Structure formats: C-alpha cells, structure tokens
Amino acid sequence: MTATAAPQRSRRSTGGGAGRRTHRYSLGVQRNVTGWALLAGGVLCFVLFSWYPMIREFVLSVQQTKYGETSFVGLANYQRVVHDPAFWQAWRNTAEFTGLALLFGFALPFLIAVVLNEFRHAQGYLRVLVYLPVMLPPASALLLFKYAYDPGDGLFNSILSTFGLPTSQWLQSTTMAMPSLVLASTWMNMGGAVLIYLAALQSIPGELYEAAEIDGARLLRRFWHVTIPQCRLVLSLMLMLQVISTMQMFIEAFLLANGSGPEGATTTVVYLIYQHAFNLDDLGGASALGVLLLLVLAAFAAVYVRLDRPRG
Amino acid sequence: MNSQFRRALAMALAACAGVAGLAGCGSADQGDSADGKVTITVDCQPPKSDKADRDSWNADVAAFQKLHPNITIKSVDKFPCEEPASFTAQLRGGTEADVFYAYATDTDQVVNSGQVTDITQYVNDKTVPGLSDLDRTTLDVGRRGGKLWSLPRTNYSMGLVINRKLFKQAGLDPDQPPTTWAEVAKDAKQITDKVGHGVAGYADYSAGNNGGWHFTAEMYAQGGQVVTADGKKADFNNAKGRAVLSRLHRMRYSDGSMGAKQNLAWADLLKLASAGKVGMYIGAPDTIKAIHENFKGDYADFGMGPMPGETGPAPATLGGGDQYFFKKTDTPAQIRAGIAWVVYQELTPGKGQLDYVRGKRIGQTVGQPEPQLFTGATEQKVEKLRAANATIPTDNYAAFRDNPVPFKVEPPNAQAIYKVLDTAMSAVLTNPHADVTALLDTAEKQVNQVLAAG
Incomplete structure (x- = not known):
C-alpha cells in the first residue's frame, strides 16, 4: 500500500510541474468562489428577511417613538406589556392551547398513521383523504368550522340535537372556546403529520415485527417495543416542531373567535402581539412580547435538545 | 473566469439587484419641479x-x-x-x-x-x-x-338603526323608532317574540375592540364618560356603567331578545343585519351604506332614530x-x-x-x-x-335628522380602553351568571393600569 502510494504522490508532484499546480489551484478557487457566490444570494435573503428583522425586533423592543422622536427606553416596553391586563391570561391560554393541541394534534395523527399502515388496500386513497384538509386554504377551512360551531343552528349542535344530546355554546363559552379551536386546528393540520408518521412507520424493517412475534409479543407489546422506538427520532422532532408552532397560534383565534373570544378566553400571546402592533399603536410593546415569546421557545428548544440527547 | 463562475456571479448580482429593487420600492421622488409644477x-x-x-x-x-x-x-x-x-x-x-x-x-x-x-x-x-x-x-x-x-x-x-321590515312584522311603527332604552328593550322583545326564526330584536358588539367602542357610546348616551376629563382615570364604574351592562345582560338572558350569536365584531353584526336577523343596533348612517354596498342589503328596509337615552333622545352620542x-x-x-x-x-x-x-x-x-x-x-x-337629489328614502332617517344629538369624540388611548371593555361586554352577552359589579371593578382597575402606563 505504502509502496504503491508513494510513487503516485511522487508522480503528482513531479509530473504536472508548477504550471499545472497553479491551474488546479485556480480551478479550486474558482469552484469555491462559485460556491460562495451561489451561497451569497441565499445568505443575503436570510440576512435581510430573517436575521435583520429579528435584530430589529430586539432593537424596537427597547425603543419608543413619540411625535417622530425615537428614544431608548430600556426595559420600559417589557414592563408595560407585563402589566397589560391580558398578559398572563394570554400566556395561560397559549399554554392551554399547546397542551390540548399536543394531546390531540400529536397523539391522534400518530394513531391514525398506525391504523393506516395496517391497511393493505386503498392506502393511497386513504392517504389522500387524510391529507385533503391540509390543501384547503386555512381561511376557508376555518369559515366552515365557524358555521359548524354556530350556537343556534350550526352543524355540531344539529348533530347533538338529533341524538338528543345537550348542545354547546362552542366558541361563545369560556370553557369550550379553546377546545373548539384545538379541534379545528387538529383537523386542518394533522394530514401532514400523518404522512410523516406513515413514512417513518413504513421504514421499520418487517423482520423486527416478525422477530417480536416469534418471541411471543402481542400487538401492544410490538407497538411499545418496536414501533415507538423505531419512530422515536421522528416523534421527538415532530413534538418539538409542534410545540413551537402551536405556541404561535393566531389564525384560528383570529378567524373563529374574533381574536379574544368570550371574556378573553382565546387571547393568545401572538394575538396580543397583533393587538399591540396594529390596534394599540405600540410597536415597542409588540416587539417586547415577540422577544419574550422567542426566549420562551428558545428555552424550551434548549431544554428539549438537552433531554433528547442520546445517553452514553 | 470560466463560464460556470460567470453564471454564478451573474446570479448573485441578479439576486442582489432584486433585493435592492425590493428595498427601493418605497422610495419616492420629490414632487416639485423648477417650472413650478x-x-x-x-x-x-x-x-x-x-x-x-x-x-x-x-x-x-x-x-x-x-x-x-x-x-x-x-x-x-x-x-x-x-x-x-x-x-x-x-x-x-x-x-x-x-x-x-x-x-x-x-x-x-x-x-x-x-x-x-x-x-x-x-x-x-x-x-x-x-x-x-x-x-x-x-x-x-x-x-x-x-x-x-x-x-x-x-x-x-351614532344613532339607533332599525330594520323597518321587522318593525312592521312585529306590529311596531317604523316611523317612530324608540327613543329610550326602556322602549328599545320592549320593542326588541316584541320583535324577537313575534317574528321568530332566531331574529335578534337588538344586537351589540363584544369583540375586536368594537364592544368597548359601543360601551363607550352607550355611556355617552347615559350622560356619562369612560375616562375622567383629564384623561387620567377610568370613569365608568358607577351607576351609569352598571345600567349599560345590566340592561344588555337582561335583554340577552331574561328577555332573550339578543339572539344566539355573540362575540360579534364589526362586519359580523352588519352581515346579520343585512340578512334580516337584527331588529335594532346602534350605529351611524354609514353602516346602512356598508350593509347595502358590502352585503347587498336594501336601503328601503332600514331607517334610523336618535341615540336612545334614559328619558328621551340621549344627551350625547359617540362620533x-x-x-x-x-x-x-x-x-x-x-x-x-x-x-x-x-x-x-x-x-x-x-x-x-x-x-x-x-x-x-x-x-x-x-x-x-x-x-x-x-x-x-x-x-x-x-x-x-x-x-x-336623494336616491334613497330620506324619510327613513327623519327621526334621526329631527332629533340631533351632539356627538363626543373617542377617549384618549381609545383602542387600549376598548380592548379591556370588550371583556365586560363579552361577559354580559355570553355568560348567564355574569356579575356586572365585579366586571366593572376589574375593568376599572385594568383601564387605570392602561392609563397609568401611558
């Protein structure tokens, strides 16, 4: 090995001469420059449209503009938003939505994917059916739910009445408003998650199930000891993404419950940001709230990544 | 420079130019020229x-x-x-x-x-x-x-907008809209009871800061205000504020004359009104124009009276x-x-x-x-x-026109105050057990907090 490699190195160093070396070097530089040039456009877009606005948000959160004069106000915007009457309620509501959305929006798609995976026929059609709601524009889907939740003659109350069950005020009830949003959100968004889980399930080698069966494992044990561990990576990634996305819930509350809902029951942190930015002429306060939300999500992600790190 | 490199450079420059172009979209030239144009x-x-x-x-x-x-x-x-x-x-x-x-x-x-x-x-x-x-x-x-x-x-x-068709169906005279809140409550119940079909005799806002806006208008109509004259303290936790919220709660739950749909924001109420589902609401003449232009309502179906007060047309309204x-x-x-x-x-x-x-x-x-x-x-x-040159039935506005009510403008920090008051309005319209006194206590504290923060 060494005997053959050495002459090759030798041939390379002596055979091309300085001219060929320079040519190769210049080719390498050109290739690198090409790479950097291609990267520049993408990086520039990130800088201008993602990172700069984030930095700007931090800056705005410590500034206030009055009569055209912008001044540094330290943490005054943070103090003001913390004293906003809706501040703690918004965080409680956001946590409630996230918790409920995890309960339904995280577990349900996985269970549906497991069931779909068992179908030998028509799986393609079923996949399309499950994914269809994702293709509906969110505004249209939520409008449908708005009609369905109508406390007078809405679809859900009509169904409940047909079966002699008690009806609900849905979005007009402080206790039912948030679960109603979760239901709509889960229906709208779970198709994508189902497909991802299904792909993960289909990548599990069949031999593992056969081996488990030979060892006498029944359905639940196979699910617990084969399916879950094999999907762990996808499940943990989806959990983190779902928490980050549900903590930023806005459109469901905005379109279904006119933002705040009954007695503020659906006011979320992002809706509060919207209120400060566009209704209260308080960009400083909106930015401060945005920074607080970012910090909470970053802290969650950091803790999560730490806990999720493989042992050993 | 090889062709691949040139292409990449060109693409990067194009990207930069595109971004710069986007950034420059907002720039404007000065409108004066040397020739006085x-x-x-x-x-x-x-x-x-x-x-x-x-x-x-x-x-x-x-x-x-x-x-x-x-x-x-x-x-x-x-x-x-x-x-x-x-x-x-x-x-x-x-x-x-x-x-x-x-x-x-x-x-x-x-x-x-x-x-x-x-x-x-x-x-x-x-x-x-x-x-x-x-x-x-x-x-x-x-x-x-x-x-x-x-x-x-x-x-x-703002005055009282009425659906003339529903008034007639309920046996009421659309040329004599109610001028006191007691009459509004009585007529609303009559409309709901006689017309049926889920029609609300009277409707009001409670979402999107519109609830607070209308609470303010109704406080003005009581002869009250929502903040003190110096704009530093809340001024609605009193008999006038209680009268506004108690009346709405009574109409919603005792009389059942405000319909099932609540948490209404601006367009929600107008859509219901255009569909003939609302007998009365408080609003300005331009809401009837919006009903006609945006929701295909018929001018002939709507009319207006003055903003109701306790004993006759209100001493003031919101404008x-x-x-x-x-x-x-x-x-x-x-x-x-x-x-x-x-x-x-x-x-x-x-x-x-x-x-x-x-x-x-x-x-x-x-x-x-x-x-x-x-x-x-x-x-x-x-x-x-x-x-x-009228193109609409102007007589439908006679009661409004003949009983002019002076208007007061919005309070300082209006939207922040409306946001707090939305909760109180929402509570009396969605919670049968709403405690008006407690709601006003909470809202007062919160509005004072908002005003103190500036």
Whole structure:
C-alpha cells in the first residue's frame, strides 16, 4: 500500500510541474468562489428577511417613538406589556392551547398513521383523504368550522340535537372556546403529520415485527417495543416542531373567535402581539412580547435538545 | 473566469439587484419641479370593482387638474382606504402617499409616528373656503398639541338603526323608532317574540375592540364618560356603567331578545343585519351604506332614530370620522396642492363627494343625513342639494335628522380602553351568571393600569 502510494504522490508532484499546480489551484478557487457566490444570494435573503428583522425586533423592543422622536427606553416596553391586563391570561391560554393541541394534534395523527399502515388496500386513497384538509386554504377551512360551531343552528349542535344530546355554546363559552379551536386546528393540520408518521412507520424493517412475534409479543407489546422506538427520532422532532408552532397560534383565534373570544378566553400571546402592533399603536410593546415569546421557545428548544440527547 | 463562475456571479448580482429593487420600492421622488409644477400622490382612490365611484374620482381629478394646471394628482388605488396592519407598517416605513387617509381614531398614532406635517399655517379662510362653517368638533379631530394635522373627509355620529321590515312584522311603527332604552328593550322583545326564526330584536358588539367602542357610546348616551376629563382615570364604574351592562345582560338572558350569536365584531353584526336577523343596533348612517354596498342589503328596509337615552333622545352620542393627513416629506408646494385637492374633493358643496347632482345621475347613494361636515349657511346648502337629489328614502332617517344629538369624540388611548371593555361586554352577552359589579371593578382597575402606563 505504502509502496504503491508513494510513487503516485511522487508522480503528482513531479509530473504536472508548477504550471499545472497553479491551474488546479485556480480551478479550486474558482469552484469555491462559485460556491460562495451561489451561497451569497441565499445568505443575503436570510440576512435581510430573517436575521435583520429579528435584530430589529430586539432593537424596537427597547425603543419608543413619540411625535417622530425615537428614544431608548430600556426595559420600559417589557414592563408595560407585563402589566397589560391580558398578559398572563394570554400566556395561560397559549399554554392551554399547546397542551390540548399536543394531546390531540400529536397523539391522534400518530394513531391514525398506525391504523393506516395496517391497511393493505386503498392506502393511497386513504392517504389522500387524510391529507385533503391540509390543501384547503386555512381561511376557508376555518369559515366552515365557524358555521359548524354556530350556537343556534350550526352543524355540531344539529348533530347533538338529533341524538338528543345537550348542545354547546362552542366558541361563545369560556370553557369550550379553546377546545373548539384545538379541534379545528387538529383537523386542518394533522394530514401532514400523518404522512410523516406513515413514512417513518413504513421504514421499520418487517423482520423486527416478525422477530417480536416469534418471541411471543402481542400487538401492544410490538407497538411499545418496536414501533415507538423505531419512530422515536421522528416523534421527538415532530413534538418539538409542534410545540413551537402551536405556541404561535393566531389564525384560528383570529378567524373563529374574533381574536379574544368570550371574556378573553382565546387571547393568545401572538394575538396580543397583533393587538399591540396594529390596534394599540405600540410597536415597542409588540416587539417586547415577540422577544419574550422567542426566549420562551428558545428555552424550551434548549431544554428539549438537552433531554433528547442520546445517553452514553 | 470560466463560464460556470460567470453564471454564478451573474446570479448573485441578479439576486442582489432584486433585493435592492425590493428595498427601493418605497422610495419616492420629490414632487416639485423648477417650472413650478407640483405632483402629489393621494390615496383612497375607489377600487376598480366600484366603477361608478372610481369614474367619479377620476373625473374629479381631471376637472381639478384643469382648474390647477400646475398640479398633477397621482391617485393611489387603496381599498379599504385604511387596513390597520398595512397602515401601521406604511407609517413605520414612511411609505404612505403624500396626502394620506386615516380614521379619526388613528390621529394619535399618525401624529406620534412623526410621518406627518403640521398644516396649521396653511389652513385659513382663503385656502379652505367655508372654514368658519366647518364643524368645530369634526375639525378638532385632527388637532393635537394646538396644531392642526389633518383636514376632515367625513364624520359620523351614532344613532339607533332599525330594520323597518321587522318593525312592521312585529306590529311596531317604523316611523317612530324608540327613543329610550326602556322602549328599545320592549320593542326588541316584541320583535324577537313575534317574528321568530332566531331574529335578534337588538344586537351589540363584544369583540375586536368594537364592544368597548359601543360601551363607550352607550355611556355617552347615559350622560356619562369612560375616562375622567383629564384623561387620567377610568370613569365608568358607577351607576351609569352598571345600567349599560345590566340592561344588555337582561335583554340577552331574561328577555332573550339578543339572539344566539355573540362575540360579534364589526362586519359580523352588519352581515346579520343585512340578512334580516337584527331588529335594532346602534350605529351611524354609514353602516346602512356598508350593509347595502358590502352585503347587498336594501336601503328601503332600514331607517334610523336618535341615540336612545334614559328619558328621551340621549344627551350625547359617540362620533368620529376620517381625514386626510399630509406626509412629513411634503414640500410647501405639495402641502398647498394637497389642501386644494382635499378642499375640492371633500369640502366643496356641489363638487367631489358633495356633487349630489352627479351622484343621482350615476346611481350613487345620496340622501343619508351624514356626513354633516358644516354648520350654518354651508350646511344648509349641502342639505338642500342632498334633499333635491336623494336616491334613497330620506324619510327613513327623519327621526334621526329631527332629533340631533351632539356627538363626543373617542377617549384618549381609545383602542387600549376598548380592548379591556370588550371583556365586560363579552361577559354580559355570553355568560348567564355574569356579575356586572365585579366586571366593572376589574375593568376599572385594568383601564387605570392602561392609563397609568401611558
């Protein structure tokens, strides 16, 4: 090995001469420059449209503009938003939505994917059916739910009445408003998650199930000891993404419950940001709230990544 | 340089150019030129979908430019004239038109943004003919710190809007709308009971800050206010505030006359009204126009009475409107040109929006009792023109017109206060066990907190 490699190195160093070396070097530089040039456009877009606005948000959160004069106000915007009457309620509501959305929006798609995976026929059609709601524009889907939740003659109350069950005020009830949003959100968004889980399930080698069966494992044990561990990576990634996305819930509350809902029951942190930015002429306060939300999500992600790190 | 490298460089440059182009989209040139010609951009041009209004606007621009050959108007198609999210962003970025539209409630936002010019020195009887007849409350909507920042476009004051068809079906006289809250409650129940089909005898807002807005209007109608005169303390946790909320709660749950649908924001109520599902609500004449234009309601079905009070028409009602501001970067020539345009288009009887002869000819809405921008001889002139060219049944507004109620403008920090009061309104309309006293206690604390924070 060494005997053959050495002459090759030798041939390379002596055979091309300085001219060929320079040519190769210049080719390498050109290739690198090409790479950097291609990267520049993408990086520039990130800088201008993602990172700069984030930095700007931090800056705005410590500034206030009055009569055209912008001044540094330290943490005054943070103090003001913390004293906003809706501040703690918004965080409680956001946590409630996230918790409920995890309960339904995280577990349900996985269970549906497991069931779909068992179908030998028509799986393609079923996949399309499950994914269809994702293709509906969110505004249209939520409008449908708005009609369905109508406390007078809405679809859900009509169904409940047909079966002699008690009806609900849905979005007009402080206790039912948030679960109603979760239901709509889960229906709208779970198709994508189902497909991802299904792909993960289909990548599990069949031999593992056969081996488990030979060892006498029944359905639940196979699910617990084969399916879950094999999907762990996808499940943990989806959990983190779902928490980050549900903590930023806005459109469901905005379109279904006119933002705040009954007695503020659906006011979320992002809706509060919207209120400060566009209704209260308080960009400083909106930015401060945005920074607080970012910090909470970053802290969650950091803790999560730490806990999720493989042992050993 | 090989071809791959050149291509990559070209792509990167193109990307940069694209980004730079995007960033430069908002830049504007100065409107003055050496030959004395001046160009101004003006927003709120009606949309193409509203052909009659757009054609009228364009004709007005042409006529104005003929009168003032040195001025060029560049119309900015913007509908709605103000959409809060993009309006705030434009103000922040300084990309609004040279002469730009804003709601009365946004005066503080506009002035605080520093994107607007003080026009006090430009406004006088010569530049604004009929200035002395301009309604003082309406003009003062654009005044802050002793300076004038805007000229009014329209104004409104709230009264009681009724569905005449439902009144007749319920055996009530639509020419005699109720003038006290006790009568409103009685008539609402009668409409709900007699018409059925889930019709709400009376409806009110409780979402999107509209609930707080209407609570304020109803406090004014009680002879009260929501903040003290110095604007430093809440002033609704009293008998008048309790009367407003208790009445609504009673109508919703004891009388059952407010329908099942609550948490209504602005458009929700108007949609229900246009569908004939609401007997009465408080609002300005322009809500009937919105019902007609946006939701296909029929003018003949609606009428108005004065804002109800405790013993007769209210001592005061809530009013507001919209206005045109002048951008900070406008040159003196542009400001003068802008004022000339706003005066021509919005404030001259027989011209622009007040050209009722043309309005009748092309089928526009003519005959609503507002805007009522003037007083004295100028207002009489406008009224005469309006009556002579009416295209809607003006008698439907007789009770409103014949019982004028003075209007008060919104409180300082209005939207932040409305946001708090929305919760109280929502509670009395969605919670059968709502505790009015506790709701007002909480709202008072919260509004004081908001006012203290500034």
